[in-house]
Amino acid sequence: MERVESVDTAVVRPTTAAQRDERSARNQGRPTLEFGQRVPYDSYVHASTLHTLQRTLSGDPGEMSFLVVSQIMELYFKLIRHELIQARDHVRADQPWPALAPLRRAALHLEGLNAAWQTLRWMTPGDFNRFRDLLGEGSGFQSAMYRQVEFMLGLRNPALIRPFRGSAAFDELTAAIQEPSLWDEVIALLARSGHDIDPELVGRDKSQEHEPDPTVAEAWVHIYRNDGPDNHLRMLGEALTEVADRFGDWRYLHLKAVQRTMGAKTGTGGSNGVAWLQRSMGRTVFPELWTARTDM
Ligand code: HEM
Incomplete structure (x- = not known):
């Protein structure tokens, strides 16, 4: 995530361990209670801004949890994309080992993201119907950050950019x-590492969704044969599998939440709901990492 400079960040002044010890001694072990201006926590976290963003559309007491969970998920999408970009850049630089840390973080953030579904389990169709009409044509389908995560994972449908025409998100x-996805960079790394990857794959139009390729699956079969501690590509494969698996959990939990709260009704975003989501879920993340397992 880019570091944004603002007047507020200037208020967060770095301190040293010696200064903290000295202040704690002066405070007789209690936290500091006096600040000349805005508390440094708020200058950093911007909690006071964050807490102005929960603008519900109804007076229904349940709507707040729907809105806040959606906002929490948006923040997680952003964080997960951030980690995937770090991982992609390491892979691009022929560094599978340092890519493992951001992939591990991405998988853990996905767990946090997925846990957020638990807090919507109270919602029955009747509960949802009380404020659903007020959402108009609004749908998570229009989440630009979710599309960014999909694009980074290699799920790419150019048509899904159309809703954003006229905005910065577009x-x-x-x-x-147009940038290579994490998966495109992994395939390029496999080719550079001496695996016999179809050269057309490396030079292909990256804006189109990647089609599963047998030469990539074969490379993974070969890589997984060596389970020694120096086989960083194998570790990369497992870290990527973890991300794909946890992302699949999000899609499944979303589908269950949809079935639970609206059955097979049509969606607010204009689709036929569950049926459309099931088709969307048919697109596999890092497909060859799954197909290769049959031949391992
Ligand atoms: C239980 C409440 C929810 C219901 C009933 C629901 C329903 C739907 C439906 C029917 C769709 C298909 C598009 C449409 O016609 O609207 C959809 C797509 C989507 N929703 Fe939800 N949704 C819920 C909660 C959420 C939450 C909390 C998020 C998080 C931001 C979210 C994110 C998404 C995304 C990203 C898509 C696109 C999925 C894809 O492209 O495969 N949804 N949702």
Whole structure:
């Protein structure tokens, strides 16, 4: 995530361990209670801004949890994308080992993201119906950050950028879909590492969704044969599998939440709901890491 400079960040002044010890001694072990201006926590976290963003559309007491969970998920999408970009850049630089840490973080953030579904389990169709009409045509389908995560994972449908025409998100997604995905960079790394990857794959149009390829699956079968501690590509494969698996959990939990709260009704975003989501879920993340397992 880019570091954004603002007047507020200037208020967060770095301190040394010696200064902290000295202040704690002066405070007789209690936290500091006096600040000349805004508390440093808020200058950093911007909690006071964050807490102005929960603008519900109804007076229904349940709507707040729907809105806040959606916002929490948006923040997780951003964080997960951030980690995937770090991982992609390491892979691009022929460094599978340092890519493992951001992939581990991404998998853990996905667990946090998925846990957020638990707090919507109270919602029956009747509960949802009380405020659903007020959502108009609004749908999570229109989450630009979710599309960014998909693009980074290699799930790429250029048509899904269209809803954002006329906004900054459109330009950002248009730029993102032309960049190689994490999976594109992994395949390029496999080729550079001496695996016999179809050369057309490496030079292909990255804005189109990657089609599963037998030469990539074969490379993984070969890589997984060596389970020694120096086989960083194998570790990379497992870290990527973990991310794909946890992302699959999000899709499944979303589908269950949809079935639970609206059955097979049509979606607010204009689709036929569950049936459309099931088709969307048919697109596999890092497909050859799954198909290769049959031949391992
Ligand atoms: C239980 C409440 C929810 C219901 C009933 C629901 C329903 C739906 C439906 C029917 C769709 C298909 C598009 C449409 O016609 O609207 C969809 C897509 C989507 N929703 Fe939800 N949703 C719920 C909660 C959430 C939450 C909390 C998020 C998080 C931001 C979210 C994110 C998404 C995303 C990212 C898609 C697109 C999925 C894809 O492209 O495969 N949804 N949702």
